[in-house]
Amino acid sequence: MIEKIDFENKRLVKELYELQRASYLIEAELINFYEIPPLKESFEELLESKETFFGYFEGEELAGALSYELKGNELTICRMIVDSMYFRKGIAQKLLLCLEEDKKEIPIFKVSTGRDNTPAKNLYLKNGYQLIQDIEVVPGLFISTFEKRKADWK
Template sequence: MNKINICKANVQDAPIILEIQKQAYISEAELNNDFNIPPLTQTLEELIAEFDNKLILKIVKDDQIIGSGQAQLHGSTCHIGRMAVKSEFKGQGIGSQLLSTLESSFIEADRVELFTGKQSKANLAMYARRGYEVFKQEKLGQTQVVFLYKNLNQ
């Protein structure tokens, strides 16, 4: 397998990041029969605006962006979101590498939080393997969402 590089994205990357995000979140929408989830309805302008207040990373392989993820610090908690990998690269541990990079993005963070759909068994299994625990569930739109956390620096 050729090496991947995970680095900070820039605004010029936004169109391809949005395309990958929308492709990746179709399966989440199908699991929950909810096609109005924010990763699918987000506009390019909205994504570009997020570059001002979030860390947006891209995954590059062979000079091509194949995935992305976001993190934002609130107090001492790192909130991770919108992780997406092109479907042809899933199952190769790339998402796990991205998660590790996002988890360590803010040296001052002592906790990481993220969420996923309750029906997303593969995501939930990966998060459990990595030490995440459920702390709440709620319905967002038509989707039952599971919020997870992991304490860092222990």
């Protein structure tokens, strides 16, 4: 089940916080960079986030989540998080498709991930996102940016 995460539910936000830290630690290992902003974010900073979060639940357990920001006619996916126990079970795919369906009136979706995060890159490419560019954000760390425009949707 996918539903919006209620930030008034501090227990659930704490679960999201712990899941985020574990998930981004795996990405940090993949891209060999441990200064990923969600890894450095405090619980209080997460609580103050202006992003909208959706969670994927297996029963009562939060198994994955994504967040996004909407600015004008562009939606930016800010975070994609999946519990390692649920890797390769289609959770990221389901979250992505749910978001695209929920926001189908938005013509431009954007997302970024570490260039060396092959699983994430494959997810976006498989879903019709186009690689826009690789940007060196700090020496030796490249971020891949992707975009999907309404005309590209299948």
